[in-house]
Amino acid sequence: MSLEYAVTDLRGIRVYTVKGRVDSATAGDLESAMKGEFGVTGQRVVMDLSALDYISSAGLRVVLMQAKRARQSSGRLVLCALPPQVREVFEISGFLKILDVQPNQSDALAVLG
Amino acid sequence: MSWLDDYLGRSLDRRTTRPAGLVYALDDVPPPLATIVLGLQQVAIQSVFFVIPAVTAGSLTPDPTEASRFLGLSILAAACWQVLMLLMRGPVGAGYPIPATHSAALVGAYVLVGAGGGGFGSAGAMLVLTGLACVVLTFLMQRLRVVLPNEVSGVVVILIGVVLIVMATQRLGLQGQGHLPPRSALGVLGGSLLVMVAAALSRTRAAPFAVLIGALCGVVLALVSGHGNPQTGALIAARPWLELPQPWLPRFDQITPAPLLAFMVGLVALKASAVGSLVVLQRSSDANWSRPDAPPIRRGLLANGLAVTVAGLIGAGCPGPGTAALGLSIATGTLARRIVWVGTLLMAVVALCPKLVMLFVLMPEPVKATMLFYVAGFIMAQGCQLVTARLLDTRRMLVVAFGLSAGIAAAVAPQAFLEAVPVLASPLSAGAMVAFAVHLLTLPLVARRATLDLPLSGQPSKAVTDWFGNVAASWALKAQTARSTAQSLGELTELLHERGITQVQLNARLAEDRVELTLGWSGAALPEPPEFASIEDLMGPDEARHGFALWLATRQAQGFRQRQNGTAGQELWLAFED
Numbered sequence: 001m002s003l004e005y006a007v008t009d010l011r012g013i014r015v016y017t018v019k020g021r022v023d024s025a026t027a028g029d030l031e032s033a034m035k036g037e038f039g040v041t042g043q044r045v046v047m048d049l050s051a052l053d054y055i056s057s058a059g060l061r062v063v064l065m066q067a068k069r070a071r072q073s074s075g076r077l078v079l080c081a082l083p084p085q086v087r088e089v090f091e092i093s094g095f096l097k098i099l100d101v102q103p104n105q106s107d108a109l110a111v112l113g
Numbered sequence: 114m115s116w117l118d119d120y121l122g123r124s125l126d127r128r129t130t131r132p133a134g135l136v137y138a139l140d141d142v143p144p145p146l147a148t149i150v151l152g153l154q155q156v157a158i159q160s161v162f163f164v165i166p167a168v169t170a171g172s173l174t175p176d177p178t179e180a181s182r183f184l185g186l187s188i189l190a191a192a193c194w195q196v197l198m199l200l201m202r203g204p205v206g207a208g209y210p211i212p213a214t215h216s217a218a219l220v221g222a223y224v225l226v227g228a229g230g231g232g233f234g235s236a237g238a239m240l241v242l243t244g245l246a247c248v249v250l251t252f253l254m255q256r257l258r259v260v261l262p263n264e265v266s267g268v269v270v271i272l273i274g275v276v277l278i279v280m281a282t283q284r285l286g287l288q289g290q291g292h293l294p295p296r297s298a299l300g301v302l303g304g305s306l307l308v309m310v311a312a313a314l315s316r317t318r319a320a321p322f323a324v325l326i327g328a329l330c331g332v333v334l335a336l337v338s339g340h341g342n343p344q345t346g347a348l349i350a351a352r353p354w355l356e357l358p359q360p361w362l363p364r365f366d367q368i369t370p371a372p373l374l375a376f377m378v379g380l381v382a383l384k385a386s387a388v389g390s391l392v393v394l395q396r397s398s399d400a401n402w403s404r405p406d407a408p409p410i411r412r413g414l415l416a417n418g419l420a421v422t423v424a425g426l427i428g429a430g431c432p433g434p435g436t437a438a439l440g441l442s443i444a445t446g447t448l449a450r451r452i453v454w455v456g457t458l459l460m461a462v463v464a465l466c467p468k469l470v471m472l473f474v475l476m477p478e479p480v481k482a483t484m485l486f487y488v489a490g491f492i493m494a495q496g497c498q499l500v501t502a503r504l505l506d507t508r509r510m511l512v513v514a515f516g517l518s519a520g521i522a523a524a525v526a527p528q529a530f531l532e533a534v535p536v537l538a539s540p541l542s543a544g545a546m547v548a549f550a551v552h553l554l555t556l557p558l559v560a561r562r563a564t565l566d567l568p569l570s571g572q573p574s575k576a577v578t579d580w581f582g583n584v585a586a587s588w589a590l591k592a593q594t595a596r597s598t599a600q601s602l603g604e605l606t607e608l609l610h611e612r613g614i615t616q617v618q619l620n621a622r623l624a625e626d627r628v629e630l631t632l633g634w635s636g637a638a639l640p641e642p643p644e645f646a647s648i649e650d651l652m653g654p655d656e657a658r659h660g661f662a663l664w665l666a667t668r669q670a671q672g673f674r675q676r677q678n679g680t681a682g683q684e685l686w687l688a689f690e691d
Contacts, residue, residue, distance in 0.1 A: 024607040025572040057662040061651040
């Protein structure tokens with residue numbers, strides 16, 4: 001499966017449900033999709049990665065860009081439901097130290113609520 | 114020394130996250146009363162295994178006073194093992210609170226020492242050599258699994274159980290003459306086993322103490338039915354309340370080949386149980402644990418080897434991790450180091466009280482037999498788990514089958530082995546040597562290969578990870594190996610694609626304990642992976658991003674090298690532990 005994503009609004013929080021793969025071929029699509037986020041101050045975004053099969057450094061770059069934008073605009077980005085193979089990449093790359101990661105979507109929403 | 118820092122340095126330890134359900138984490142300081150109660154509980158569980166040095170001593174001497182001295186020294190050696198493991202500074206000690214006990218791995222070796230007329234000094238000398246071998250092996254761990262895979266270690270552990278069963282039958286007088294033991298002895302055995310099983314399955318607070326409770330009931334039954342030592346009162350009265358047990362100096366001049374081989378074979382099980390306990394504790398104390406963190410495990414193995422050496426130097430029995438007490442700590446979520454420090458103190462007190470130690474030595478023989486049967490069952494179950502940790506193909510099945518057959522043959526017909534091959538007269542030596550030999554002889558047959566010519570276009574990482582997913586499934590790789598190898602391949606093919614390479618030849622090879630990958634392409638070489646990379650590199654220029662990708666691709670690899678192949682070709686080699 002290539003990249004698929006869905007965007008929903010839950011109580012004023014934007015939730016991106018990302019499925020499939022975020023690699024060098026698809027990272028640009030996700031980057032474009034999220035380009036408008038954090039345009040206003042204090043925006044809250046959840047990335048639900050429960051159906052993500054694979055992420056490479058190209059995908060990590062997109063996540064890092066969003067985290068930086070969130071910080072610059074006093075917004076918040078929370079990642080949730082990382083499958084083991086994805087969590088491992090986040091862990092060994094050092095991303096877990098700088099990102100807010102929650103076990104599931106309801107916890108992520110609660111953190112931002 | 115920098116190589117020592119690179120291998121054992123504490124600065125390399127992964128940062129851990131406290132698991133949610135833990136009552137006391139490693140650094141917590143529980144209230145004093147809770148610490149003492151939990152420490153006592155641990156020592157109570159550990160005391161079940163006092164039967165091992167008590168029985169071992171019986172193979173070396175008929176004198177209960179000498180046996181009590183050996184048990185006292187062995188308890189001190191176990192306390193020393195705990196201290197070395199708890200150390201938080203320097204190259205020794207994982208800093209993990211793992212309760213120690215007396216390892217059953219070398220019981221067969223001690224029996225051989227006794228059968229050959231050797232004493233505690235002779236056994237101590239061989240234990241010193243075993244401990245030093247453990248220390249040396251700590252530095253060779255990376256490729257140790259090639260020669261000692263799980264199935265060989267599992268055979269060794271199962272045969273330790275067999276050795277204990279042989280000893281249990283000796284306690285009951287079933288060996289040699291071949292006549293039935295008195296019915297009352299069988300009654301003690303059956304009664305106390307029933308109590309142990311009932312307590313273990315009770316799902317109450319008594320469950321962790323099942324062996325202890327069963328043994329106490331067994332002692333009462335044995336005394337009532339006349340199986341106690343008639344001189345128990347006098348022997349205990351003759352012992353002082355407080356005395357430092359006198360060590361036996363190692364007698365290196367009394368080392369003989371057969372027991373030494375048995376000691377070295379037992380080392381396999383010592384290593385396996387130490388690694389297992391260290392990993393189990395590491396997993397339980399870190400919510401984000403995903404794979405073993407090597408530096409603390411290496412320091413723990415070094416502590417294990419040094420403690421075994423110290424035990425040999427004072428003529429004590431071999432210490433090792435107490436898996437039952439560790440299991441209790443994990444089950445109750447009480448992992449604070451302070452609890453094991455208190456337990457260490459309590460063990461030292463027991464070791465210095467000869468009256469208490471004598472109680473364990475004089476335990477009635479049917480009760481000792483019951484405890485050995487019970488413990489043997491658990492040890493053999495652990496061995497079965499080790500054997501089946503990986504999918505058993507025909508070759509591995511043969512290793513297990515021949516190893517177990519040889520070991521059990523030596524157990525049921527020891528005389529034939531003593532006359533024909535005395536060096537293999539122990540079930541452990543015979544079984545382990547045969548399993549080891551079959552493994553080494555058939556090792557060249559396990560190498561498997563898969564190749565792929567991959568055009569780099571579209572979504573190259575998807576094509577390569579899909580391909581490797583199928584390879585990993587057909588080779589029955591561990592999930593962790595399959596994931597890290599696929600991730601690395603995906604990262605590398607994306608990188609090559611981005612650097613303008615259009616075609617790559619992939620070659621995967623499965624050796625016994627690892628997967629080796631070779632990537633070949635025409636064009637420029639990749640840069641050397643940086644030693645460290647920062648997340649910020651991802652936002653930098655291409656070279657910085659490529660450096661990060663290479664660092665990520667090689668992060669979990671056991672080995673990496675790149676070389677020029679022919680005039681314009683490049684070759685990159687990576688290995689991942691399975």
